Amino acid sequence: MFMRPGVKWLRLPLASRIASSRYSSTNKTVRGSMLFSMARFHSQQTNRAPNDGSKPTTSKAKSASNRGKVLLLLGLLAVGSTIVSINYQKNDPEEFLDEKSFKEVDQKSIFTPDQVSVIFVLGGPGSGKGTQCAKLVENHHFVHLSAGDLLRAEQAREGSKYGSLIKKYITEGQIVPQEITVQLLKQAIQANYNEGKTKFLVDGFPRKMDQAITFEKVIVPSKFTLFFECPEEVMLRRLLERGKTSGRDDDNIGSIKKRFKTFVDTSMPVVEYFEKQSKVVKVRCNDPIDVVYGHVEAAIKDKI
Numbered sequence: 001m002f003m004r005p006g007v008k009w010l011r012l013p014l015a016s017r018i019a020s021s022r023y024s025s026t027n028k029t030v031r032g033s034m035l036f037s038m039a040r041f042h043s044q045q046t047n048r049a050p051n052d053g054s055k056p057t058t059s060k061a062k063s064a065s066n067r068g069k070v071l072l073l074l075g076l077l078a079v080g081s082t083i084v085s086i087n088y089q090k091n092d093p094e095e096f097l098d099e100k101s102f103k104e105v106d107q108k109s110i111f112t113p114d115q116v117s118v119i120f121v122l123g124g125p126g127s128g129k130g131t132q133c134a135k136l137v138e139n140h141h142f143v144h145l146s147a148g149d150l151l152r153a154e155q156a157r158e159g160s161k162y163g164s165l166i167k168k169y170i171t172e173g174q175i176v177p178q179e180i181t182v183q184l185l186k187q188a189i190q191a192n193y194n195e196g197k198t199k200f201l202v203d204g205f206p207r208k209m210d211q212a213i214t215f216e217k218v219i220v221p222s223k224f225t226l227f228f229e230c231p232e233e234v235m236l237r238r239l240l241e242r243g244k245t246s247g248r249d250d251d252n253i254g255s256i257k258k259r260f261k262t263f264v265d266t267s268m269p270v271v272e273y274f275e276k277q278s279k280v281v282k283v284r285c286n287d288p289i290d291v292v293y294g295h296v297e298a299a300i301k302d303k304i
């Protein structure tokens with residue numbers, strides 16, 4: 001019900017998808033121009049007089065008409081091939097970015113990494129992201145932006161046209177369409193930046209490949225990702241405990257199971273994507289809160 005187009009395609013390794021799509025498109029373009037060259041070559045060949053001194057055997061008119069047909073055929077093939085090439089070029093991650101402004105190829109990010117530093121904080125539901133971010137804020141004066149908190153605030157905001165949609169996605173453990181979340185983050189970062197704040201922990205985001213690509217393209221490339229590794233049974237225990245008082249729509253066993261599945265299927269590919277860029281710092285989170293914080297400090301001390 002909440003599946004969006006392109007999900008299957010996104011399951012393939014990103015690098016190979018980009019590579020294969022670019023390879024195909026380049027090949028098709030090359031093939032298109034090769035056909036034009038072949039047509040030109042054919043035309044040159046048929047216009048040349050035989051070099052044995054004999055007269056051409058066919059009439060001028062017939063030969064011109066045949067040449068015309070061949071050129072037309074080759075021209076059509078070239079045009080068709082170019083169209084195929086353009087369609088191949090569409091088949092890259094940006095195909096899944098729904099909002100026009102997010103698709104603009106030449107769009108520069110609003111901030112450079114020198115102006116604004118963003119650390120993504122990822123980990124399974126209940127792994128302790130929010131808890132550890134609070135400690136980092138105390139000690140390093142980061143601005144903590146939790147994508148989940150921003151969505152819940154938008155859901156609760158009077159007059160929000162997205163309220164019921166957000167509630168549905170959150171209860172189902174699904175990822176809210178990126179346009180909403182990226183926009184909320186963009187506004188929050190911009191507002192803080194206007195007040196002179198430049199260091200951000202973006203918690204629980206990006207949860208899906210399209211978000212990762214859009215955020216880095218439209219707002220700012222991330223510095224690195226802090227990733228909390230935690231066994232599922234530990235996270236389950238913590239969330240059920242939190243659910244006794246949190247009042248969250250998704251801290252119940254039904255939603256928690258769905259969130260775990262979404263985490264594995266949809267969010268882990270994001271971690272793998274950044275890992276390939278050597279931009280992931282992993283922290284073991286199955287220890288008491290202060291011990292985990294010790295791991296966090298040790299892991300990031302040379303990176304902030």
Ligand SMILES: Nc1ncnc2c1ncn2[C@@H]1O[C@H](COP(=O)(O)OP(=O)(O)OP(=O)(O)O)[C@@H](O)[C@H]1O
Nearest residue numbers: 124125126127128129130131238242287288289292
């Ligand atoms: N190291 C820890 N040991 C025991 N309990 C913890 C630990 N870290 C966090 N908790 C508790 O587990 C619950 C979940 O923690 P927290 O809200 O920080 O996780 P989260 O990763 O931000 O979750 P979500 O993604 O669902 O928002 C909280 O009740 C918190 O107090």
Ligand SMILES: O=c1ccn([C@@H]2O[C@H](COP(=O)(O)O)[C@@H](O)[C@H]2O)c(=O)[nH]1
Nearest residue numbers: 147148169170173174175176204205207
């Ligand atoms: O980028 C995001 C982040 C979160 N969501 C939705 O919110 C809930 C709760 O997130 P927490 O980080 O656990 O507070 C999550 O399960 C998603 O449904 C999102 O859609 N996109």
